[in-house]
Amino acid sequence: MSPDWRLERSTPSTMYEPALQAARRFPWRFFFQIVVVAVFGCAGVTFGVVQWLRSDLPSLEKLTATETPVKTTVFDARGRVLHEFYRENRSVVPLKDIPRNLINASSAPRTATSTTTGAWTCGAWRAPWSRT
DSSP states (O other): OOTTHHHHSOOHHHHSHHHHHHHHHSOHHHHHHHHHHHHHHHHHHHHHHHHHHHHTSOOHHHHHTOOOOOOEEEEOTTSOEEEEEOSSOOOOOOGGGSOHHHHHHHHSOOOTTOOTTSOOHHHHHHGGGOOO
16 A cells, blocks of 8 residues: 555545535525524514503502402391392302302303313314304
């Protein structure tokens, strides 16, 4: 073997030369500009949607300061109820006094068309062919 066999083989610099030339020709600056615009655009859209959704919500102070309608009861001298004045006949009931079946029934309402998964399969299958 002659010592010139190394010259015949491709060196790493010549082997990767086409890839390096292609990488240099790629419009990296334009690519990064598009990426930055897309990232900031998505962040702006997300921020805008969150602000729009928050605009309809009441403040925390208003939620915590909720007053239930008051019922005024007039008693006679012996302690019997003469009359009750109210707009809405409501009374506060502690959660521990409410039956468990009533809590379960009000937290998961169902109709005759719903399935055990909660999806309305008839409407879901009919929707693509319905005309609105």
